[in-house]
Amino acid sequence: MTRPASRLLTLLELLQSGGVRTVAELAGRLDVDGRTVRRYVAQLVELDLPVESVRGRHGGYRLAPGHRMPPLMLTDEEALAALFGLAAAHRAGLSAASGTAGGTAAAKIRRVLPRRLADRLETLLETVAFTAAPAPAPAPDPEALLTVADAVRHRRPLAFRYTSADGRGGERSLLPYGLVAHAGRWYLTGWDTAAGAERLFRLDRLAAPRPLPGTFAAPGGPAPAARVLRALADAPHRHRVRLRVRADAERIGAHVPAGLALVSAPDAGGWRTVELRVAELDWLPGVLAALDRPFRIEEPPELRRLVRELAERLAGSAAEPES
Template sequence: MADTTTRTLKLLALLQAHRLWAAADLAARLDTTERTVRRDVERLRDLGYPVESVRGAGGGYQLAPGGSMPPLVVDEEEAVAIVTALRSAASGPAAGLAEASVRALAKVTQVLPPKLRRRADALRAMSVTVGDGDEAPAVDAEALTTAALACRDATELTFHYAPAARAQSAPGRRRVEPLRLVPVGRRWYLLAYDLDRHDWRTFRLDRLRDARPEKRRFNPRTVPGGDAAAYVRNSLRAGREQHAVVVLIHADAELVRQRIGRHAEVADHPDGALVTMQIDDARWIGVAVGSLDADYEFVDVPSEVLHELRGRNAREARALYLAGS
């Protein structure tokens, strides 16, 4: 059995990584008894960590908002800076960074004291972001973190949703069992089982408002096919919300996967990498391919996308010509 200090630190890490732990589960994870778990919880409380006890069936222990952020110790200004930076990164297009930022933001805000949360909200409200007009639709950081925690804890989630006009579905309150958050292109999607429609649904996060976790917990269902990311991409393709574009990029396939693999399907090719993108905006092609600094050619591109690209390139060529004259 681990010594008291090591075991208490492990208990603290477990409480941080999960919303609610049953005493029996904690005892099993720590290789100890429930009685010892109760004593270790009291030690954490004596150290100032707000560990709450939830009584009754399905009860246990959870770390309440207002605690420090172990094992890091930061002051108030640093805490506000961390939350602000994570919110910006969570809504950004960088492959891999946005998803990791959502996970980190969910953990930090779970234990952030109310006073610091208000400061971070005020800073966001009074800040102005200067962009280039190509940003993805704004996603509320609170919706992202709420959905992320609900997915992690297998907790029923309700929210107001405004579907696309072509979906022929009325706006309204939705009640779901959330499974995964999936970034595709420059957007975030929530894959969830809709409890009122008795089927899987894909929700765009920028159309989701007033997300609230409910008390009911559930055993996560298995998505058809077993791959959440593939299911979301296929559902977008079936809904004709996006266009499929195939590009042959003359660069190392592994490098291409590292750069844009999170947002596209990348296959090895004798001349480089064969990339299949699902897009709803032709500008995303330039963003994705331009980040690779490599020659490329279109293998398959819809006529409407090709027309838009040609128009854009013609305007850029004209501007460059005039700049040099």
């Protein structure tokens, strides 16, 4: 393939990836000057491809919204990325659509693959194992998810119907701060205008979202993911746990679920405060043992008893066998 033809196809792939591409960006990716980029764009237009020119400070070129491009050939690596991504998202519970939609998308990709490559990818998907997958969660409505994402991106107030955990439903209005996928579920965090407080909503319980007039300024403070984790950690549970742990945050996070724990900054001695609210305590002694770092239990007293019992069982198991 000649160099100009290769660059022309590369330009088409860049435009197909979505969004507006500036002339400077395209020139840098193609290793040409701006005049050559404009000539390549003109050639695409001559081929009846709907390339639009966008004016303004952030202008450039894009494909017309809604245009359906002909099927593209995938390299082995691209096909692996597409199919494995679909399978991993489904098995990790992070699907943004129904399982049927993911299955039909994967089937369409398989149909256009060479048999050799399709067989190899099928072997990979059959043999790979996924650990610590959450329980299957209801997927949010795709149209609702896209509507919410648009409101988050453009800082528009949002109204929707919401059904709470106890089955009560009603209309809510929100200044949406961010969308977060966590532990197999989609969450929306923002300022509930009726309650006058920040609230967390599950996307699978949300229906009929619609943007409201006006915009709002982006809030300062933590990022949306940190807001969601804090809200989940602050949720009411049966037991309140407070620990002092001498370990870095990465090691604590590797053993304690992020959605349950609030971890403070270290003090001068390297100790951090870890706060949790949990339904049961019986799993925590094993986690603290696996952490393998000094810790102190501030509350509850029942957790101290469980840790002592585990220590006694471990000591008994490690004792020399009787002759």
